[in-house]
Amino acid sequence: MFGFGRKPGAKAVTARGEIAHVVFGLQSVDREGHTRAASYTVGVQVFPDGAAPFLASITVKLRGTAGPMIGEETWVRYRPDARHRIDFDRDRIKVRAYDRVRANPRLKIVVDTLYTHGDPPVSVIATAR
Numbered sequence: 001m002f003g004f005g006r007k008p009g010a011k012a013v014t015a016r017g018e019i020a021h022v023v024f025g026l027q028s029v030d031r032e033g034h035t036r037a038a039s040y041t042v043g044v045q046v047f048p049d050g051a052a053p054f055l056a057s058i059t060v061k062l063r064g065t066a067g068p069m070i071g072e073e074t075w076v077r078y079r080p081d082a083r084h085r086i087d088f089d090r091d092r093i094k095v096r097a098y099d100r101v102r103a104n105p106r107l108k109i110v111v112d113t114l115y116t117h118g119d120p121p122v123s124v125i126a127t128a129r
Helices: 090-103 104-117
Strands: 015-028 035-047 054-062 073-079 082-088
Touching: 015 082, 035 082, 054 082, 073 090, 090 104
Parallel strands: none
Antiparallel strands: 015 035, 015 073, 035 054, 073 082
16 A cells, blocks of 8 residues: 555564544545545654654545544554655554454454455554444
8 A cells, every 4th residue: 555655665664653633535435425435644643663753644545444533553664764754554553453353352343344345444443443
């Protein structure tokens, strides 16, 4: 899901983040008026190990998944020399979501459904609503 030249590459660092703000953008709807995809500009407060936190933004298009909400845990990848260019580390987010399933097995059907249908979520709590 790296777009618009955002791919951090081999020098990428992974860090925990928290969604700081969300701007709802354009949405695609079908003939019946059901939302099929929505665009969000997501501001993330990034907490790198051994460095000062910083704020960065990314625009994502999500299909069939829970939208991001302020305060949710997320994981991002970025290059230390280009901290404004982030991307969501969706593999790490998935691992954390299934960590929550181990703590609350009733969430399994929700998490499995989100990862089976639509785009992978961009935050951990979104998978556990």
